[in-house]
Amino acid sequence: MQSPEQKLIQIERQEYEDLASQFRPKPKLARNLLWAFVVGGLICTLGQWMVNLMVGRGVSLADASSAASCILIFLAALTTGLGYYNQLGQRAGAGSIVPITGFANAIVASALEFKREGYIFGVGARIFTVAGPTLVFGFVVAVLMGLIKVFLTS
Amino acid sequence: MVPLYMAFLVGGLLCMIGQVVMDVTKPNITPGHILVGYITSGAILSGLGLYQPLVNWGGAGATVPLSGFGHLLVQGTLKAVEQRGLLGAFSGGVEAAAAGITSAIVFGYVVAVIFNPRVKE
Amino acid sequence: MPGRKKRGQQTVVFDTPPTITAWASVVGPKEGAGPWGRDFDAVMDDYIFGEKTWEIAEYKMLRNTIERALDKRNFRPDDAELLLAGDLLNQIVASNFAARDLAIPFLGLYGACSTMAESLTVGAMLMDGGYFERIVAAACSHHYTAERQYRFPTEQGVQKAQTAQWTATAAGAVLLEARGSGPYIKAATVGKVIDMGQTDASDMGSAMAGAAVHTIKTHLDDMALSGDYYDLIVTGDLGKVGSAIARQLFVREGIVSPNYSDCGVLLYDREQAVGSGGSGCGCSACMLCGPLLKKMRGGELRKLLLICTGALMSPITAFQGESIPGIAHAVAIELW
Incomplete structure (x- = not known):
């Protein structure tokens, strides 16, 4: 008699994956896209x-662009604190992640969650959980572009 | 001045691209990845001179998405390089984006100090 | 040579089966609003339980549940000889802190969401071995402590995947006694860690279904039982996705028409927006220590096979893209 263990392991991972994927609800792409478009827009x-x-x-x-960004960031931070931004995000998906308001939301949400660990290493450190990597990549590419320009013009 | 409908259209489309990336590649793409991806691609496109046309058409539709933030960083850097050479490569980006970065951190901190996470039903 | 009480590959059968003489469950508001709300001993008014942090709320919930279970037999905490408990927090602090307050000799367990079956199994073994006469087996989870540890911050605007499950805010505790009346633990099957190569941290059901079916199959083979022997075979937290996969695997493995359900599917109503269903140690713990044992006491259920399922990953291994191994332990509970 085959031991049960041998039998189950005979389900190849690929076969298991195929079986499992039948039962996974697919994301409602059309609805998600519409929401993302409208809210982001x-x-x-x-x-x-x-x-x-x-x-x-x-x-x-x-200056107007900068000021508008600051106001949007403020609004996003406030609505996150009030607990509304995350409800918008449930539906809007990328529509509320991609704009700079999504950046502000990620900053506030990370910081808020760790409030009880204190204001320095809780809020102060966690504020950069998402903001940190984002700024790192922005800075690195920007400096790289600047260096290329220095190199090309000299 | 850029008409509002153009901002809506360009901004909406940029967000829609993000949604496609998230829904098609799930589960491995988180909002953090999206933000990093947008700032990086915006910065690269900007360096290649391809993002400015988008800003000309879409105005805030192209500057409000995080790719616009990358664009701002790169354009600030390139401008500073013209004026100050090598030093500009290291100072121009943050100078241009200072308002956005500072407001995000300060507002973020203040809000986190004032509010508590809310329970969702 | 296998142990004297060992049966087949992975199963132990108890000579003097430990009796479940009392049990208690405390759940959060959302769980209380679900279809089984009236079957739990207490429903919390909110998630913070009058405390400063969610972590404290979680351990107080566990402590309260254990006290309630002991109280039903008019025992005080020091009447219990051993506490076996676990939860989902780092270093299982909820259990550690509850054990500190209760001052019951304590063995902490970690089996992710399989902990309730693990504590029952270990407890039953220690009792049948003659080491203890009164053992408390417990497990708990809290939605907001688990969420911040494993997923995204609460306020971040993230779309929940439809395959994702809702970590239950719930605790369950069982009092095992060497003598007494009540349902008894007949046998237990200790599961192997089974990895089906799943990597999606928001789809635990798919990661654990293989382990669940492996343990069920092994249990039935070891005991030489058919799938319809049990009145109910219930898994811990496979959710809708995982239990659908499990049903398919039953057919493949030739398990005869079991009356099968899943605590994660049962715990909430369809309208409660929990994605694929409930999860967490508390999910199977509160379903066992609420509706299921209640039905056994009423004689509605006479033979129950509980399989608690756990996903043995950490946020770090998930970040590193490692696959998610699953585990499942089975406990056979029957009525005299």
Whole structure:
């Protein structure tokens, strides 16, 4: 008689995977895409509305963009603290992750979760859980681009 | 001035790309990966001169997504290199993005100090 | 040569079967609002249990559950000779802290979500071996302590995968006694770690279904029983996805038409937005120490096979892309 162990191990991992994948609900791609598009689009529209308002009053485009980003970051941080941003994220997915508001949400959420571990190594350190890697990659590529330009122009 | 509908369209499309990446490659892509991916690709495209056209069309639709943040870092760096050479390569990016980075950290910290995580039903 | 009480490959049969003389369960608000809310001893008003942190709330919940179980037999904590418990936190601190407060001699166990079956198995062995007369076997989990340890921060806007499960806020404790009336533990099968090569940390059901079926199959073979011997074969927390896979594997392995269910599927209502179902040590612990043992006492269920399933991964190995090994232990509980 075959031992049960031998029998189960005879299910190759690939075969098991095929079997398992029949039962996994697929992400509702069309619905997710629509949500991501609409929510992401609306957040950007809000940003554009603020930029246009400021530019219309004589603020430079660069300053207006920066100011709009700061306001969006503030709004995202606040709604995260109030517990709403995560509910939006459940539906909007990338629509609320990709905009700079998603960056702010990740910062606040990581920090908030570790509040009870203290304000220095809890909040202060965890604030960079997601922000850290993001900034690292941004800085590295930016400096690399700068160095390439230095090299090309010299 | 960039019309609002263009910001909506470009911003929406950029987010939709992120959703495709998440849904097709699940489970291994987390929001953290998306953020890192966007800032990196935005920075690279910007260095190649391909992101500025997107900003011209879409305005905030291209600058609000995190790829726009990468673009800001690179453009700041390149501009500083023109003015200050090698030193600019190390200072220009953060100078350009200072407002965004500082506000994110300060607002983030203040909110985390004031609020507590809420229980979800 | 195999042990005198060993049967077949992985099963032990108890000569003087330990009796489950009392049990208790305490659950969180969401679990209390589910279909079995009235079958638990207590439903917490909130997740923080009047404490400062979720971690403290979790250990207080476990301590309270153990005290309730002992109280049903009018025992005080020092009447218990041994506490066997585990949870999902790093260094199983919820159990450690509960054991500190209760001052019962303590052996901490870690079997991820399989802990309830592990504590029952070890407890039954120690009792049948004649070392102890009164043993408390317990397990607990807390949604918000597990979530922050294994997944994303609570407030981060992340879409939950549909295969993901909801870690139950729940604790269950069983009092085993050498003599007394109640359902008894007839046999136990200690599972092997089975790795089906699954890597998705938000799909534990797929990672554990192989181990569950392996243990069930081994148990039935070792005991020379058919799948329909038990009134109910219930797995711990495979969820909808994992239990659907398990059903397919039963057919493949030729297990005869078992009356099968899963605690993770049972614990919540369809409307409770828990993805694939419940999970966590508390999921099977509270289902056993609530509805299931209640049905046994009422005679509705006479032969129960409980298989608690655990995913033996850590956040670190998950980050490193390692596959998720599963384990499952089976405990056969019957009525005299």
